[in-house]
Amino acid sequence: GSMAGFDLLAAEQVISLKKQFPNIQLISVAPYSVHFFSREKCWTPEWIHRAREVFQQHDFGISLSEYYRLGIYYERNRVLVDHSSELICYHDGGKGGTENTVQYARSRMHNIHNLCP
Known part of the structure; x- marks a missing residue:
């Protein structure tokens, strides 16, 4: 999902397992371009940095839209x-x-x- 919180925490765990499980892949599907996360008020600088790190280390990734638009999370x-x-x-x-x-x-x-739980 590539969003702050559980999505990025899970992605970071997959990245940390790559040495132990070389065939594991991380595929990122972001609702909109990671470059525009900084414009969202809910994104702290830490989460923006973490999102960019994940996007640099994933095996494949797409953004469904360049910008936020109504319904993009549902589509993602x-x-x-x-x-x-x-x-x-x-x-x-x-x-x-x-x-x-x-x-x-x-x-x-x-x-x-x-x-x-």
């Missing part, structure tokens, strides 16, 4: 589910993007691994 989540067979998430039961993604993955019969 569908791309992630449509190109996977399992979902690893941290869903605390709240409503929003993660909930919608979990429901969509269920409708696609994906195995779902929720890391939230």
